[in-house]
Amino acid sequence: MLLPEDVEDYRDFMWRRDPERRVEDINSAERFIEDVGFCAVLTDSRHPGPSLYVAVCGRRDAHMPRNVQKDPESSLTWTIKDEVMRRGRLFYGKVLRGHSTFIAPRLIPFFNALWGTPHNMERKVLSKDAQTILKVLRAEWEMGTSDLRQASGISERGRFNRAVDQLQRILRIIPTNALYEPSFTYLWSIPEARFHEEMKVVVGREEALREIARTYLLGAGMTLRGELARVTGLSAPDAGLGNWALVDEGFAERLGPGVYRLKQLSA
Numbered sequence: 001m002l003l004p005e006d007v008e009d010y011r012d013f014m015w016r017r018d019p020e021r022r023v024e025d026i027n028s029a030e031r032f033i034e035d036v037g038f039c040a041v042l043t044d045s046r047h048p049g050p051s052l053y054v055a056v057c058g059r060r061d062a063h064m065p066r067n068v069q070k071d072p073e074s075s076l077t078w079t080i081k082d083e084v085m086r087r088g089r090l091f092y093g094k095v096l097r098g099h100s101t102f103i104a105p106r107l108i109p110f111f112n113a114l115w116g117t118p119h120n121m122e123r124k125v126l127s128k129d130a131q132t133i134l135k136v137l138r139a140e141w142e143m144g145t146s147d148l149r150q151a152s153g154i155s156e157r158g159r160f161n162r163a164v165d166q167l168q169r170i171l172r173i174i175p176t177n178a179l180y181e182p183s184f185t186y187l188w189s190i191p192e193a194r195f196h197e198e199m200k201v202v203v204g205r206e207e208a209l210r211e212i213a214r215t216y217l218l219g220a221g222m223t224l225r226g227e228l229a230r231v232t233g234l235s236a237p238d239a240g241l242g243n244w245a246l247v248d249e250g251f252a253e254r255l256g257p258g259v260y261r262l263k264q265l266s267a
Contacts, residue, residue: 001224001259010221010265012060015050022058024076026083029055033090033102037215038111041081041100042074049231050219052102053077082178088194092175093168097233107215108171108191109201113208114234117170125170129154129163134172134190142176142189164188171199206241209234213242217252217262225258 003011012018016032023029032055033039039050044064054062056077065071084102085092091103095115103111117125126134132152137143143151145160154160167173176194177187192199203211216228228239243260246252252260 003222003224007220007222007261007265008060011219014219014221016055016058017060017062019058023052023055023080026080026087029080029084030087030089033084034104036219037107038096038101038103040096041102042077043099048227049216052081056080085175086177088176091171091191091195093171093173094165095169095171096231098165098169105195105198107211108195108198109203110208110211112171112199112201113203113205114212114238115170117172122172126172127163127166129159130166130172133160133163134167137173137188137190141193142187144179144187145185148188206245209238209242210245211242213239213246214251217243217246217260220262221265222255222261223259225256 013021014036016022023032029052032050032052036050039052039055040047041052042064043049043051044053045060045062051062053064053074057073062073064074069075081092081100084090089105091105091108091111093101095101095103095111122131122134129152132154133148136148136151140151149155149160152160154163164173171191173188174191174194175186176189179185179187212232212234213228216231217223220227223243226236226239228234228243229236232239234242240258243252243254246260247254251263253263253266255261
């Protein structure tokens with residue numbers, strides 16, 4: 001099923017797929033992310049959902065080239081990503097489907113409710129390596145990659161990266177800076193260091209599903225069957241529960257199985 005042209009036009013506006021509204025610097029990037037609520041960083045038009053890279057390109061058909069080092073749009077996206085991460089107003093980490101993701105602070109409680117892990121479940125969910133890294137970071141608050149590997153006793157790069165990725169997916173650690181001299185490294189911290197109040201908020205799973213679905217539909221205008229699940233990694237039943245809650249409150253209308261449209265676009 002193809003999207004109607006008025007919905008594509010709506011996405012052009014909201015997702016900055018327009019040369020006149022493209023993202024060009026850290027300030028326009030932060031406004032874009034706040035507007036859409038959450039987005040991937042380096043996905044292109046072959047993947048559904050809002051993307052910082054596509055917003056930097058400012059067009060619907062943005063394709064990430066194979067040689068990204070020589071591509072000015074890819075380079076600008078990477079630079080802006082580092083600047084936004086460094087400034088710390090927005091949550092950044094490998095969250096949705098393990099992809100680099102930016103999240104507006106207002107949505108952190110809902111993401112934490114769906115993808116986070118309660119403290120009393122960490123031993124059951126996390127690998128031993130991930131538990132060790134998390135223990136070190138909670139004690140030290142912020143560390144570079146090399147120091148963190150040494151303090152955790154995990155010298156093997158692959159093991160360390162797998163543990164760090166697992167912790168990012170459940171919103172337990174975040175990169176806070178990228179340093180390129182004398183060699184490339186990330187600084188790591190825990191989300192509470194930047195988003196203490198947001199991480200304390202407790203919401204129910206049903207509310208979280210509804211608000212994630214609301215945020216996506218506000219940016220997309222209309223969702224096709226399975227789209228919300230593909231973008232977020234939610235199961236199809238969970239994505240359906242979120243969308244149906246929007247129909248029940250009159251925020252969206254159901255056009256067919258798995259197809260939902262923002263009510264205000266139908267007016």
